[in-house]
Amino acid sequence: MQGLTEREFREIRELAYRSFGLDLRPGKEALVNARLARRMQELGLGSLSEYVEAVKADRTGEELERLINALTTNHTGFLREPQHFALLREAVLPPLARRGTIRIWSAGCSTGEEPYTILFTAADVLGAERIGTLQLLATDISTRVLEKAQAGIYAKERLEGLPPGWAQRYFQRGEGRWEGSVRVKPEWRARVEFRRLNLMEDFSFLPRFQVIFCRNVMIYFDKPTQERLVGRFTDRLEAGGWFLIGHSEGLMGIRHGLDYVRPAVYRKPAGAGAAGRRGA
Ligand SMILES: C[S@@+](CC[C@H](N)C(=O)[O-])C[C@H]1O[C@@H](n2cnc3c(N)ncnc32)[C@H](O)[C@@H]1O
The missing domain is CATH 1.10.155.10 (Chemotaxis receptor methyltransferase CheR, N-terminal domain)
Structure with missing residues (x-):
């Protein structure tokens, strides 16, 4: 060409x-x-x-x-940007665990490593008996990556650096022609709802979430698009809900109604209703 x-x-x-x-x-x-x-x-x-x-x-x-x-660029990995999972484990999930259903959305989930990391972190915190209170939605626009995410098959090297016990608890080892691969166990795959969703299109029909991950997705959008999207995400967050973005991203220069907590971590103000807008 x-x-x-x-x-x-x-x-x-x-x-x-x-x-x-x-x-x-x-x-x-x-x-x-x-x-x-x-x-x-x-x-x-x-x-x-x-x-x-x-x-x-x-x-x-x-x-x-x-x-x-x-x-689309689909680069991702298990436990990518581990600070977010430490936050989930230590600050976000414990108070939610005392309430009813926990709803988390991984928006722009790529090949699934992000939602599976959320799931395994939540399973560590909630324990087997309460993991059923987690509703985990994972969406992406690309059908190619969603197929991979649903299959849950990865090269075994991708598990390097994961917490001890995860490989055994959550993955099966491939044999024969699958030697060198691992697969998320079916009972864990079934705990993630994978769905195709274009973030440019309406998603106001989704329920409200306590946590939304939208990491390393908005870097590909311009500022006006980011601003509109953050407003729509805010609308889908419960009051006090967490909004997590990639550490190389920021909401600088866009108007939004979220409180800054620390780099790549924002919260919808407690007591806030629908998405309010304020200068960043
Ligand atoms: C670099 S990956 C990020 C994966 C994961 N969130 C992470 O941080 O590791 C970006 C993902 O956003 C998805 N994406 C890009 N534009 C999108 C859109 N308009 N709607 C939904 N997903 C989109 C891409 O298909 C890709 O899988």
Whole structure:
């Protein structure tokens, strides 16, 4: 495939922004080229403009799905940014454990390592008899990563550095052709509700959560998109609920109604109703 023209890049940029909020800044041309080249070859298309037309013309939405799968960045890992899980274990879950249902949402869950880490941390705190009080929703826009998350199969090296006992308690070891892989045990996989959800679309039908993780997702969105999204997340948080973002992110420069607790940790003010807005 030839290099992208400015117009082709603009077209793909507009389509990605409109469909899933992705803010492809200039400088990402090579990445777009690399990620779409194979699909264009399969379709026998010679230019990106033709590809954009093919995506728009496909009423089934399958081509857009492939585009999303190709352009989203899905890097993740078990116990990534461990401070959040220490917070969950020490400050967030103990008071919630004394109440009824605990609802946690992993928004932008990628291949599942984040929600499974939430689950195993909660199981440590709540114990086997009360883990049933946890309702854990994990969503992503990419069907490709959701399939992997639901399968729960990982290279065994990915478990390095996890707390002692987790590998045995929560994973089965692969044998034969699965040698070198581990799989989350079915009874634990069943405790996560994986669902496709585009964060650019309405999610006001979801219940209110005590904790929302949206880590390393909003970095791909521009400030106006982030501001709208944080307002909608705030609306889906219970008063006093926790909002966790990636440590390389921040809510600087966007208006929101959350209290800053520490880097990458925010709370909806206790007693707050629907999403209020205030200057950051
Ligand atoms: C870098 S991963 C972060 C995974 C995990 N939260 C973590 O911090 O390790 C970002 C995820 O956000 C998802 N994503 C990007 N745009 C999205 C959108 N508009 N709606 C829902 N998910 C989106 C991507 O598919 C990807 O799996």
